[in-house]
Amino acid sequence: MAPLTLADELVLLAYDDTGVNRLGRPNLDYGLAGAVLLELALASRVEVVDDRLVVTDPTPTGRRVLDDALAEVTADDKRRRPKDWIGRLAKGLPDRVLSGLVDEGVLRRESDRVLLVFPRTRYPSPTGAEPVAETAARQRMVDALLSDGPVEARTAALLGLTRAVGLDRKLFRELPKERLKTRATEIAAGDWASAATKKAIEETQAAVMVATTVATTAAIITTTS
Template identity: 75%
Template structure:
């Protein structure tokens, strides 16, 4: 398939080899919306003006999911913050991203029932192992964390997303916690994107942290 989007990579990282979403919903939904905004910022299609997202370049990116989000943002008469856009763009995103990965042969869709009663849909790889494109994403992220130096913009953006949704500690258990935190801080402060793109990404990351924390709290309250 063509180069994966950040949303594609985030889905692959969020699903285990059995095809089960270990991040949960709505954390994954919000994370994917954040991934779309980060991708558009890196492509210089959107910027922040007075902490509100605006379309800088309406030219299509060539990817339907990104172009749909870009058109939606551009068509809105109100300027909204990343915090406002995340829940609006999140609806249906996991299904769209997963369908694309299935169509490309990266994943397969399996429907079954738990205890023969409760329906469940899983998305393992065709051979049941880790997809090579996911392995490649993990390798470049691990390299960025364990070796000092500059990091490319897409890897830095993906690391910011995994941190924002609380997935980073699960992905890199072999990296000492102190090193993981300090290196992520260092990468976030690095010169890997334009000032405008970094500001948009930082606000998206902050919005994801708020949304994820709220979802976790709501789930805890509901279970008690």
């Protein structure tokens, strides 16, 4: 099996052991779009220049979801901000990432109907237990949060991403809130990536946070009005 991408790991962390999305939509959609951009930044394919996302290397990564996004950004004649790309890349992304994990055997797809009427699709693991890859991703993040030393770039990026979509509060309930907040801030400020890469990641994480906040606010207004 090919190494998992940040988008793969985010999906696994977002879905509970019964195969239900606990992050909600469109938060997951925006989070995955951010994960794709973060992965491209870590792979030195994109940077942020004058607040606009630019392609610095159009060479394919060999991962379909990443390369489709890279090709789309490369083909666009207009330089756009990271937050503009979040909405564009989010469309249909969860289904594509989930399908990839199903093809790899990490998850399985189950379709049924709630109350015999409403269609539902779940994505539990084949064993019914937490996938090994999810456990590994979670442990990497916990180790980083409990340590005081430097953090590997992909782990730091994943931590920032889970924080941006509000998933950290669900994942790390056993950790003291102050420790979680303080350490996450330290990691975000740490020297774990090149300046150009880190800027792209920070801009992307901020864009994801804005998108999810707007979506949540809109949902609350719709529900209460």
